[in-house]
Amino acid sequence: MNSRTLKLAALLLLPACVSAAGQEETLAVLASGSGVYQDTFAAFRTAYGRDVRLQDISAGKPKPGPETRTVVAFGGKAAIGDYPPGLNIVYCLSPGIFLKNPARQGQTIKIAMLPAFDEVFYRLKLIQPGLKRLKAFWMVPDFIGYRDRFIAEGAAFGIEVSAVKVATAEALPELLRKNLAEMDAFWVPPDPLLLTPENILILKEFSWGNDIPFYASNRGITREGATASVGVSFNAIGIAAAKAAAGLAAGEKLPTILFPDSVELTLNAAAAKNCGLTFPKEILNDAEQIFP
């Protein structure tokens, strides 16, 4: 290799050899550098308004620097990283995870994948004014953290909510049949264990076949046949994470769960028709998306 080749190689490799400089106090850790994780991070970065360090956990173990004060984790794999106990952790897009570690000195804040529960029940009542008995089917342990608050908020809207734990996927059809006479509708949280393609099909066919409205928390489930979903957008989750990170940077003491501010309502007209529901105009105007 001649000297000209060496010089050219050195020139081309120079940018990669520059050492990291200007470290930030906030580190963003993504479970994957693509898909919803990247999109939510983009919303976070815009709302946060300043540069943050970014690490993709699929490319290696996250390594907070000595200047890092807060880790914002996007996705379950990122949330369960082995972070120093003194760091604050804000975690989102982790629908099945609720971090509990009393030994940590830093604050641990979960960004929920749901809007505040009064927003949920307010809309369910508008969609189905006669709703009195609602069954909530769930599988992920994370739901226990919400359960009592969800039931209490339902009661405030005159809805008797009961939570039904689905132990295994095989048990779901029997549980649905068993509870048929005791519900006006059923609801599912953003539950990755429960909401597999086959279970969504079971829930949809049960709903459509028995005229029982099926309410969910995600747009995609509504597209697959749920009557409606009251959820939050990934953009809103990113913004909520940014607010939390900014609050922590300002030294605020935050609650362990934060709910994004805005609501994303999605309707499925075919599903409503099958359940004998007619969406009121107010709800139709409020919907972000209506599947035909």
Place this chain on the structure above:
Amino acid sequence: MGARLYAAEGASDEAAFFSLERSTLEDILNTKTSVSTLNAVPLRETPGLVTLITREEIQSSGARNLIDVLNAVPELEFGADGWGNVGLAVRGNWANEGKVLLLWDGQVYNEPLYTNIQFDRFPVDQIEQIEVIKGPGSVIYGGYAELAVINIKTRSPENLNGSEAYAAYGQGRAKARAYAGYSFGKVLDGGTEVSAKAFWGEVQRSDRRYTDLNGASYNMNGASYMRPKSLNLYAEKKGLSLRFILDDYFLREADGYGDVLSSGTERLSFNMTSAEAKYNWQVSETLRLEPRVNYSGGKPWEENNQYDAYDKYTRRYTGALTAFYEPGPKTCFVAGGEYYRDSVRIGTEGNPYYLYADGSNDARYNNLAFFGQGTFDLFALKLTAGGRYDKHSGQDASFVPRLAVTRLWDRFSLKAIYSKSFREPSIENMRVNPGIKPEKTTSAEFEAGYKAYESLFLSGNVFQTEITDPILYYSDPLLETYNNYDRTGTTGFGLGAKFKNKACHAELNYVYYAARGNRVDSYSVPGHGSSLLGVPKHKLTFNASIPSGSGLSVNPSAIYVSRRYGYAAPGGIKAFNDMVIANVNLQLKDRPVKHLTLNLGVRDIFKSGYSYLQAYTGGHAPLPAPSRELFAKASYEF
């Protein structure tokens, strides 16, 4: 602790759950690709004109093989080469032999002797995603990526999350194909990812009659079968990934260089083994290093019969290091170096005619390359600038730069790309012509896209490709050689419309190209200066998927090619009329059993009589494609 346990077990559940949220047109447009830059960039901002083909699209279309899939990209057109192989033309330019790079799970599938790709060998049912750069890719990928890059990723362990078994059968005038495969993938406790994919097939190249330029013919029905077999193993833990591929493929043919072989069919095999170790090393929050070592070996074009004894072992050892440096969210540098060493040795059955310099039985070459690229936001534009330098021991050095500007507004996107690229002469090119030079291409591309509605995306592009010193095969009865010729190229434009609403999708794409400055007689069509041999000037492709309830979808597709010109007699070029190849596939999912997918389709419904034309003066007559075929496939995931 409970939360941690769940996360380890439920990582794939989370990914599947979020995948439900990403099936709108906007999601597809926002899909990130690293094929043009190595770092992930959204499709509308990546510095290349990239077509993304998803598993869903491949499966719903009822594609039987990679040729069916790639034919739906109008910039690509297949043509006949010799010895039973077909090759690609890209935007009208014949691009066989080392001008298109094909990566299968990151492994180079251009065999090193002539740098051809055997497009019939790939198990299409293993594919998760295909990215096609329809323009130069040498800045990142070097000397096989002069005119296009086809980057194919098979299903990941996370995506498989269990097993899939599939089997297919096709019936034309006789049995056209039968193949089967099994794939397994899992994310184990502790985060280790493993996958294993096995495939076996027996396929007939065509059920029609091949007639050579002198009028001799043979019936390919029953005398042109291929047998691909492969095993693909993968494991990854904590950033260290290992891959091993064993690929055994052979075909039988009787059309050789073009004249029908007088004593029946002969067998050619293309065995290949590759192994790779790669490590993702996150050095700091801003710096990531990716060292890689790779081995690839095989015996491409192996034959031993009364016509020829071609028996050569090839080996390639590659070592590479790539650095990714991201000092801020809007700035990224990628730089690296790559060294490979090629060797070839004539086996015991080798023909002395194929000896290397000074009568040697073997030859060795090496190549050292450095590349660098920066991406910056500049005045609301995303600017990508980079270059690659290659120094090969057997040929002149090459330096290729690229400058690209992209911009994405809410609904509107723009790309302008200027790039140079090169084709590295292959081992056998250098054997027959030690003075051969790399072929060079200069390309300018411009693309605009507009999301007219939430479910409709429109795009248009113009391009110009200028190739200097094109390398071309030349043969007379006593001599085969490769020479550099003067120059050739094309100019043209493309239009596209993509519609997606719920599970319904449709796509219509059109490309026009015309010869520009062609001074290579072997590509010319006398009296039609704007045409090039073997390729249509207009190509229109359509595909759609229409759900019709209860898990059933109807998936029509069609390809229109305008008039083409090809040899039909010695020295006699004939016009082949325009034609439409129409297909339909019915797909039934999760019925009558969950996780079962059934496909039943008809390929080439109207028996178009399509043949692959040779795009240069090489002595090969039109090679008949398979005729109408009833195709059925079943797959089950568990």
